[in-house]
Amino acid sequence: xxxxxxxxxxxxxxxxxxxxxxxxxxxxxxxxxxxxxxxxxxxxxxxxxxxxxxxxxxxxxxxxxxxxxxxxxxxxxxxxxxxxxxxxxxxxxxxxxxxxxxxxxxxxxxxxxxxxxxxxxxxxxxxxxxxxxxxxxxxxxxxxxxxxxxxxxxxxxxxxxxxxxxxxxxxxxxxxxxxxxxxxxxxxxxxxxxxxxxxxxxxxxxxxxxxxxxxxxxxxxxxxxxxxxxxxxxxxxxxxxxxxxxxxxxxxxxxxxxxxxxxxxxx
Numbered sequence: 001x002x003x004x005x006x007x008x009x010x011x012x013x014x015x016x017x018x019x020x021x022x023x024x025x026x027x028x029x030x031x032x033x034x035x036x037x038x039x040x041x042x043x044x045x046x047x048x049x050x051x052x053x054x055x056x057x058x059x060x061x062x063x064x065x066x067x068x069x070x071x072x073x074x075x076x077x078x079x080x081x082x083x084x085x086x087x088x089x090x091x092x093x094x095x096x097x098x099x100x101x102x103x104x105x106x107x108x109x110x111x112x113x114x115x116x117x118x119x120x121x122x123x124x125x126x127x128x129x130x131x132x133x134x135x136x137x138x139x140x141x142x143x144x145x146x147x148x149x150x151x152x153x154x155x156x157x158x159x160x161x162x163x164x165x166x167x168x169x170x171x172x173x174x175x176x177x178x179x180x181x182x183x184x185x186x187x188x189x190x191x192x193x194x195x196x197x198x199x200x201x202x203x204x205x206x207x208x209x210x211x212x213x214x215x216x217x218x219x220x221x222x223x224x225x226x227x228x229x230x231x232x233x234x235x236x237x238x239x240x241x242x243x244x245x246x247x248x249x250x251x252x253x254x255x256x257x258x259x260x261x262x263x264x265x266x267x
Contacts, residue, residue: 026245039074041265049258080115108132109135130149193214223251243260
């Protein structure tokens with residue numbers, strides 16, 4: 001179980017909240033927008049999660065504080081690139097109030113390329129291949145210790161000149177584990193899907209909502225990981241956004257409650 005918990009931590013870090021030019025944090029669902037050529041966006045994201053489970057009379061509780069730095073820019077028209085670096089500030093696992101595990105440090109870096117494919121019937125489409133680079137400490141459960149790959153198909157539909165928007169994602173991740181024990185107890189192929197919406201309720205102020213489903217890494221369960229998120233994003237000016245959100249776990253594999261917050265700097 002400790003090995004599977006370590007893998008779950010690494011997966012959580014590699015799938016940390018990400019956004020882009022149109023939707024952006026606190027949404028987990030991405031949009032088809034890319035940063036303009038010559039422009040740079042810097043995201044400073046943070047989260048705090050709490051999860052508690054009881055099995056065989058033992059209550060296990062996990063608290064995690066995490067942060068992420070993400071930098072995105074445009075390479076060409078409709079083609080963008082971003083690099084994200086997560087950091088596990090503090091993670092503590094307790095069984096019946098006894099500390100049984102802790103993890104702090106740098107996670108695995110992600111490199112993403114997003115290409116906006118086409119617009120069809122008012123719906124824009126994009127693809128986003130992603131490379132996960134093993135920059136974290138494998139021994140601390142902050143990395144899978146190998147390069148990993150994933151991809152996302154993205155669709156966005158805007159209404160009333162961007163006052164309302166819907167975004168849908170279909171994602172796939174492949175994980176190549178280092179040990180036979182991990183390969184035996186952990187799924188290598190994980191699919192995910194999500195749907196998000198946003199509405200401008202006042203000038204520059206957007207209310208957002210997100211719902212996601214994903215497969216779980218642990219082969220011992222067939223239950224999907226499901227979550228719902230709600231929050232707000234405020235575009236203070238052309239160079240600064242702030243955001244905050246709350247994510248609720250709807251099934252057991254997902255953390256019970258996660259607070260999400262961050263800022264986006266645009267140059």
